Amino acid sequence: MPLLPGAEPFHHEGGPVGVLVCHGFTGTPQSLRPWADHLADHGLTVSLPLLPGHGTRWQDMQLTRWEDWYAEVDRELRALTERCEQVFVCGLSMGGALALLLAARHGAAVSGLVLVNPSVRSDNAATVLLPVLRHLVPSIRGVADDIAKEGSTEVGYDRTPLHAAWSLSRLWRTVQGELEQVTQPLLLFRSPRDHIVSPANARLLLGRISSTEVEERLCERSFHVATLDHDAEAIFEGSLDFIRRLAPAAKADPV
Template identity: 65%
Template structure:
């Protein structure tokens, strides 16, 4: 099945510091491509894979689950680690959840974590009934395109309930693994996110074991903040975070700021 225009995976061979970017649920690399390009311009080695079942048509996603999505970013991380002296992981939405699990499972092989509007659970009154509903209804309306400034996010306009059911299991798994996350963490969340509530970020911050934590509130953006008004702030905050860690500048405690 052909990949949607703009949804192609991205790779840039740069310097000794690598950054793995993980896109979100039903989305595609297009939502993170400007971020990837910003990092590439500063000579980072950048990997932005396309998750299985994504970037083509929603019917392809029915055949995949969280194990497939995680396996792809795990493979990409191992590839970067073979190439680079240090590797950072980052993600948007469920891509942030994937990045957090990579940090939990890979330990010192991950130098730091950057997450934008990370997800911690499947929301909605019917979430608890997905195990049954997925056999009765194939899809529900999509969650892509939550961008305050307008514009297009390349992704699906339908969410396969089979995939949503798998995602619910993944969220529970990662929630239990969050205490294993000890790396420096930069969490950026939108003040007007219509997909992932602020409670998800609060839950993640309360569960991780990281002592070097920065929370940034993006006042002008919705869920897909990497394509929104605060995109440049995300890019610069993540650059500052990575530069500080790779140069060894210290930081103690938790710093919550807007």
């Protein structure tokens, strides 16, 4: 099955500091590619994988589960740790949940987290119906493209596959159960006008993680996909400054 335009994974060999970037549910690397390019342009080694079942057609997601999505980012993290002195993990939406789980399970192998509108809980009461509903209704309207900036679009599925949505709810429960194991420095970007992920998500994770160094920044002009929105540059520059502060080897730009 051919990939959607822009859905290709991205890898860049840079310096001794690595960054794993995780995209969201039904999304693709396209939503994070400008961020990944910015980090790569400043000398970092960057991995932006395409999650299984994503980037082709929504029906392909029906064959995958959260364990498949996590396994992909876990492999990428392990590969980065083999060739980098320090590794940071960034994530948008569900990618934030995957990043938190990596941090909880890999400990000191992850030097820090940068999350953008992370999704860690259900905001829809109908989620409790998914175990049954997924066998009756294949899909519902998609969640992609929540962007305020005119002319900016997200490459993602226009339908939400309910088998995959049910598995996402299981991922949330798994992450919630392991949040106390997250101890790494965290930079959190949150959009007050996010139409996909409610503020309750940020409150939950900030209330449960064990990190002592936490900073929350608001993306006042952006919707959910803030990495393609008005506040994108603030995210790019803020994350680079965060990484450079925690990783001395990342401070010098390439000549």
